[in-house]
Each structure stands twice: as structure tokens, then as C-alpha cells.
Amino acid sequence: MDLVVPIIMTLIPAATPILLAALGELVAEKSGVLNLGVEGMMLTGAVVTAAVMLITGNVWLAILCAALAAATASLIFGFLTLSLSANQVATGLALTILGTGFSSLFGQPFTGKAVPLFRSPFPPELATHPFWSVIFGYSPLVYFSLFMVVAVWWFLQRSRPGLVLRAVGESDISAHSIGYSVIGVRYMAVAFGGAMAGVAGACYPLMLTPQWVERLTSGRGWIALALVVFAAWRPFRLLAGAYLFGLVMTLEVYAKASGGGFRILPSEAWAALPYLATILVLVLISMRRSGSTSAPACLGKPFVPTT
Amino acid sequence: MRFKFEKRPEASTAMLYLTPVVAVIVTMVLGGVIFSLLGFNGFGAVREIFLSPLINAYKWQDLAVKAAPIIIIAVGLSIGFRANVWNIGAEGQYIVGAIAGTGVALLTHQMSGFWILPAMMLAGVLGGMAWASVPALLRTRYQVNEILTTLMLSYVSIQLLNYLVFGPWKSPTSFGQPQTVLFSSSQALPYIIPGTVVQANVIVTLVVVLVAWFVMSRSVFGFQIRVVGSAPQAARHGGFSADRTVWFALLVGGGLAGLAGILEAAGPFGRLVPQFPTGYGFTAIIVAFLGRLHPAGILVAGLVLALTFVGGEMAQTTIAFPFPAVGIFQAMMLFLLLAGDFFVRYRMVRVRPQTAPAAASRPETA
Numbered sequence: 242m243d244l245v246v247p248i249i250m251t252l253i254p255a256a257t258p259i260l261l262a263a264l265g266e267l268v269a270e271k272s273g274v275l276n277l278g279v280e281g282m283m284l285t286g287a288v289v290t291a292a293v294m295l296i297t298g299n300v301w302l303a304i305l306c307a308a309l310a311a312a313t314a315s316l317i318f319g320f321l322t323l324s325l326s327a328n329q330v331a332t333g334l335a336l337t338i339l340g341t342g343f344s345s346l347f348g349q350p351f352t353g354k355a356v357p358l359f360r361s362p363f364p365p366e367l368a369t370h371p372f373w374s375v376i377f378g379y380s381p382l383v384y385f386s387l388f389m390v391v392a393v394w395w396f397l398q399r400s401r402p403g404l405v406l407r408a409v410g411e412s413d414i415s416a417h418s419i420g421y422s423v424i425g426v427r428y429m430a431v432a433f434g435g436a437m438a439g440v441a442g443a444c445y446p447l448m449l450t451p452q453w454v455e456r457l458t459s460g461r462g463w464i465a466l467a468l469v470v471f472a473a474w475r476p477f478r479l480l481a482g483a484y485l486f487g488l489v490m491t492l493e494v495y496a497k498a499s500g501g502g503f504r505i506l507p508s509e510a511w512a513a514l515p516y517l518a519t520i521l522v523l524v525l526i527s528m529r530r531s532g533s534t535s536a537p538a539c540l541g542k543p544f545v546p547t548t
Numbered sequence: 549m550r551f552k553f554e555k556r557p558e559a560s561t562a563m564l565y566l567t568p569v570v571a572v573i574v575t576m577v578l579g580g581v582i583f584s585l586l587g588f589n590g591f592g593a594v595r596e597i598f599l600s601p602l603i604n605a606y607k608w609q610d611l612a613v614k615a616a617p618i619i620i621i622a623v624g625l626s627i628g629f630r631a632n633v634w635n636i637g638a639e640g641q642y643i644v645g646a647i648a649g650t651g652v653a654l655l656t657h658q659m660s661g662f663w664i665l666p667a668m669m670l671a672g673v674l675g676g677m678a679w680a681s682v683p684a685l686l687r688t689r690y691q692v693n694e695i696l697t698t699l700m701l702s703y704v705s706i707q708l709l710n711y712l713v714f715g716p717w718k719s720p721t722s723f724g725q726p727q728t729v730l731f732s733s734s735q736a737l738p739y740i741i742p743g744t745v746v747q748a749n750v751i752v753t754l755v756v757v758l759v760a761w762f763v764m765s766r767s768v769f770g771f772q773i774r775v776v777g778s779a780p781q782a783a784r785h786g787g788f789s790a791d792r793t794v795w796f797a798l799l800v801g802g803g804l805a806g807l808a809g810i811l812e813a814a815g816p817f818g819r820l821v822p823q824f825p826t827g828y829g830f831t832a833i834i835v836a837f838l839g840r841l842h843p844a845g846i847l848v849a850g851l852v853l854a855l856t857f858v859g860g861e862m863a864q865t866t867i868a869f870p871f872p873a874v875g876i877f878q879a880m881m882l883f884l885l886l887a888g889d890f891f892v893r894y895r896m897v898r899v900r901p902q903t904a905p906a907a908a909s910r911p912e913t914a
Contacts, residue, residue: 268714272580277695289765317883320816321883321886321887325886325887325890326890326893327734327886327887327888327889328886329888330695330884331833331882331886332886334636334830334833334882335834335879335882335883335886336879338830338834338875338878338879338881338882339875339879339880341875342872342873342874342875342876342878342879343875343876345872346870346872346876349870349872412595443869459703460699460700460703463696463699463700464700464786466696467696467700470693470696507711507715508710509707509708509710509714510707510711512634512701512707513704513707513708516700516703516704517700517703517704519700520682520686520692520696520697520700520701523686523692523693523696523697524686524690524692527690527691528690545555
């Protein structure tokens with residue numbers, strides 16, 4: 242019990258950026274667009290958050306700017322892949338390279354400076370007891386991510402625009418022929434994915450690190466991409482998967498801090514664990530699925546309207 | 549007068565080779581404007597980055613040395629990209645190649661002989677191949693997407709490198725510095741032009757380019773790769789195995805990345821240090837596309853990207869232009885090239901209202 246509370250309190254914040262980024266990517270992929278630029282957009286969001294926080298100190302403004310900046314970046318990707326039907330894999334990689342370059346350039350003046358934490362919105366008295374702290378002790382970003390899981394699920398499964406979005410991702414030609422704008426829907430889905438990746442990036446300076454350093458997200462954007470596959474494009478499985486990864490990443494934190502039982506493996510092995518776990522999970526998923534995949538039918542394929 | 553875009557009956561070869569050149573030129577102009585608007589000396593930076601290394605003859609050796617590993621990796625990746633095999637973890641195969649070659653160097657440190665360096669190279673190639681064989685196995689056996697596995701493994705390789713240089717491979721005489729011992733004279737790459745920094749890796753690069761060009765354009769094997777990538781249906785009917793192509797693409801990509809890794813460790817670095825991973829594996833992706841997946845094109849594109857690195861360092865010292873901005877120039881090149889692909893497939897035609905009155909009243913969707 243002594244260990245359970247701190248582990249939960251570490252794993253949930255650690256999982257939150259992956260969850261947010263993966264939710265955004267899930268919506269984009271449901272509309273048929275594979276955006277491999279998640280890592281770049283997260284870095285953009287993270288650096289913008291740190292910059293706005295250190296200049297203005299306004300946390301809401303910082304998160305808003307992060308979402309807008311990453312959504313703008315995603316629209317560059319959108320213009321190339323949707324309007325010019327460029328290759329989605331290559332363009333996504335280009336977006337990650339751009340985000341990495343942009344963030345290391347504009348992050349230079351802010352590197353290593355402490356960013357004030359975005360603390361729990363609840364009165365601290367509520368979180369004094371360990372049991373209640375597990376419920377009330379997190380940054381608002383954590384509660385936002387949980388809200389978004391439900392919101393994305395409701396949107397996709399219960400709302401009419403969500404149905405249109407899924408139709409566009411499953412059969413772009415049919416959706417087009419009954420009068421829906423395939424490209425328009427995909428633009429919005431890509432922009433939503435970008436905004437969510439931006440907020441995911443904001444989690445690092447606001448609750449995890451809490452500062453900007455170069456390549457802060459260290460590949461978590463790619464883990465988010467893998468998580469969407471793991472979750473078979475379902476929001477609630479995404480939540481479970483993200484917390485599972487949160488646990489793996491927490492082991493790394495504990496291995497670095499404590500030693501003890503963790504000494505059986507060098508600290509580098511613990512640091513490599515989330516990436517190895519991702520590979521393992523991808524293998525297990527495709528072994529079980531054997532043949533038919535649950536991926537949206539038009540994923541990654543450009544759509545060219547023939548008037 | 550109105551224009552619309554119309555799909556070309558066949559992809560334009562002229563545009564295919566023209567667009568990379570245009571992408572680089574537009575990057576220079578657009579980059580200059582954007583960085584000027586951001587308050588930097590934008591056009592000064594463009595001049596330093598793209599021009600200064602070319603007009604200063606003593607910088608040419610730096611260009612060759614920087615371009616060598618990027619070109620070797622990009623040649624390997626281009627073969628995979630042609631077959632639609634997306635190995636984006638060349639950085640990891642590059643690191644593991646260097647680790648494997650360094651392993652041989654540490655075992656043979658007390659020995660001397662001409663065979664040591666070739667043995668290190670071989671170990672580097674095998675190390676890169678071994679690292680790439682994991683995604684190949686997972687893709688062919690379990691249909692696991694190679695994009696994610698190759699990339700995840702490159703993060704793992706960085707941890708492996710750190711473990712070795714901070715732990716068992718740390719030099720006893722380095723005063724606690726995390727680094728291996730310096731390679732001996734039979735282990736370091738020889739200099740081929742006296743008085744310069746040009747080492748044997750430049751020769752190896754040229755050989756790799758020539759061999760790749762020959763294999764891809766003259767052999768059945770290269771034909772098979774191109775068919776599997778561009779016409780998978782036809783490839784199946786022709787009896788070309790998709791699995792074998794995946795294996796081949798990843799092993800060649802990994803092997804060449806591994807070779808580049810050990811050449812870099814035995815060349816400019818002379819030992820393994822934690823700073824060894826420099827992102828060449830990712831730069832090589834840009835080079836492969838900018839070079840249109842053709843060995844000769846890659847040779848030129850590799851020199852252009854090397855130009856941005858060497859010039860970026862010059863711009864930093866001469867006009868205090870921040871070096872990370874180089875990454876933005878590189879990303880812009882790739883974006884503009886991918887945008888330019890549109891003109892390979894489409895052409896602009898004039899819409900004549902009198903022949904198509906119905907089309908004129910309809911909103912354009914192209």
C-alpha cells in the first residue's frame with residue numbers, strides 16, 4: 242500500500258501526454274489520415290507552452306497557444322497530404338523533422354528554466370490523505386484527458402458528425418458520392434489531432450519535467466502512434482493502454498531513483514523498457530488479430546475527388 | 549482567364565528531376581524571407597549556409613566527410629523506400645553497427661595487422677543487419693508495421709550505447725569520462741589526402757553509390773525491388789516474393805547504416821562516446837527523397853544536406869545564426885519537395901469557358 246499510491250500518482254501523469262496525443266491521432270486516423278508527425282507536434286506544443294509560461298505566466302494562454310501552434314503545424318501536413326495528395330508517411334516524417342528543428346531553435350532562450358507547475362484544481366485539504374490524493378491530486382490536464390476519452394468516444398459512436406467522420410475513413414468514395422466533403426472532414430480531423438498533440442506537449446513543462454529541454458518528449462509521440470494500433474482505434478482501450486505504458490515508464494523513474502530490487506538490470510535497460518514494451522505489444526496485437534485488422538479501410542490512402 | 553489542374557496521363561520525368569532543384573532554391577528564398585521576418589539576418593544566413601562552404605575551397609573536405617555517412621545510409625534506405633518498406637530507424641542500425649565494429653576494435657586493441665579494419669567494417673555491417681532483422685522478422689512473420697518497430701529500436705540502441713560507454717566499455721584511462729579507448733593505428737581509418745580530414749570513408753561512399761546504381765538499374769534483383777514497390781499485383785503474378793523483398797530491403801538498409809556507423813566511429817570520432825548519435829539516420833531520409841531514390845541523385849542530395857550542416861556551423865560563428873535553424877531549412881526542403889510531387893503528377897491547364905460552359909459555373913475542387 243505504501244508503494245501503490247505513489248506509483249499510481251506517478252503513472253497517471255506520465256501516461257497523460259501519450260493518452261492526449263493518441264486520442265487526437267485516433268480521430269485523424271478514423272477519418273483515414275495517418276499523421277506520423279505526432280512527435281514533432283508534441284515538441285512544438287511543449288516549447289510554446291514553456292515560452293508563453295515564462296513570458297506571461299498565464300497557464301490557460303500557454304495551453305491555448307500550444308494547441309493552436311501544433312494545429313497550425315498539422316495544417317501544413319494537411320495541405321500537402323489532402324490538397325496536394327502527397328505521401329502521408331513521408332510528409333508526416335517531414336512534420337516531425339520540422340517540429341524538432343522549430344522547438345530546438347525557439348526553445349534556446351528558455352532551456353532549463355523552471356516552469357511553474359499547473360497544480361490540482363481541488364483544495365489541497367482534499368488531497369492530504371493518500372487515498373483521496375489518488376482522486377484529487379492531479380493537474381487539470383489529467384482530468385481534461387479523461388474528459389476527452391469520453392468526449393471522443395461519444396463523438397465517434399453517438400454523434401452524427403462522428404458518423405460522417407467514420408464514413409469518410411471507411412469509404413471515402415461513398416461518403417463523397419452522397420455529398421460529404423471528404424477533404425473538409427479530414428482537414429478538421431487532422432487539425433484536431435494537431436491541437437491534441439499540442440496539449441500533450443504542454444503536459445511536459447506544466448506537470449512532468451517542469452521545464453523545457455531539447456527533445457523533451459523523447460519518442461513518446463511515436464509510442465502514442467503505436468498505442469492507437471494497440472487500442473484497435475477504440476478510445477476506452479486507449480485509456481487502458483496508456484495507463485499500462487504509464488506503469489512501464491514509472492518503473493523507469495523508480496529504477497533511477499531507488500536501486501534496491503531494480504539493480505538486477507542497469508538503469509539503461511529500464512529506460513529502454515517502454516520502447517521494447519511497445520514492440521512486444523504490437524506483436525501480441527497482430528498475433529491475436531490474425532488476418533483481419535480493425536484499421537479504418539482508407540487509412541493512409543490519398544483521396545482525389547473526380548468532380 | 550482561369551486555370552485548373554489536370555492529371556497527367558503519365559508522370560512527368562522532367563518534373564521528377566526538376567522539382568528537387570526547385571525545392572532547394574525555394575527553400576533558400578523562403579527561408580531567407582521567414583528568418584528575416586523573425587528578426588534574424590535571414591539572407592545572410594542563406595548565403596553562409598548554402599554558398600560560403602562552396603566558395604571556400606578548404607571547406608570542401610568538411611563537406612565530403614559530413615556527406616559520406618548520410619549518403620551511405622540514404623542509399624540503403626532508398627532501396628527500401630522503392631519497395632515500400634519504411635525503415636525509419638536507420639539511426640539505430642547506425643549506432644548498433646558502430647557498437648559491433650567497436651566490439652571488434654576492443655577485442656583486437658593489443659594486436660596489429662591490416663585485417664583488423666576490414667573485420668571491424670564487417671562487424672559493423674553485420675551489426676546493422678542484425679538490428680534491422682528484428683523489424684524484418686516481425687513484419688514478415690506477424691505483419692507488424694516496420695515504421696514503429698524500426699523507430700522504437702533506435703531509442704533502444706541509444707540506451708545500449710549509453711550502457712556500454714558508461715559501463716563495461718568505459719576506458720580505464722579516461723578519468724571517469726564516458727568513452728571507450730581511442731582506436732589504435734590499425735583500427736582508425738587512414739587519411740587518403742595528406743593534410744586534410746578526408747579519410748577512407750569517402751572512397752567507401754563512392755563505391756557504395758556505384759554498386760547500388762549498378763544493382764538497382766542492371767540486375768534482376770533491382771528490377772524485383774522496383775516492381776514490388778510500384779506494382780505489387782504484378783509482382784505477385786510474376787512470382788516475386790513480398791516477404792523476401794522486405795527482408796532484403798531491411799537487411800541492405802540496416803547493413804549500410806551499420807557500415808556508415810563503424811566508418812564514423814573509426815573515422816572522425818576515433819572511439820565511441822555518448823555524443824555519437826547525431827541524427828544522420830533521419831537526415832538520410834530527407835536525402836533519399838531529395839535524391840529521388842536514385843544513387844546518383846542521393847550523392848548530390850547528400851552533398852546539399854552536408855552543405856547545410858557545414859554552412860550552418862559557419863553561419864553560427866560568423867553571423868551568430870543559431871545552428872538548430874538548420875533543421876528547419878532541412879525540413880522545408882523535404883516539405884517543398886513533397887509539395888512539388890504534385891506537379892509531377894498534375895499539370896496546369898487553361899480553362900476555356902466557351903468549350904466547357906458547365907465546368908465554369910461549378911466551383912473548382914482541384
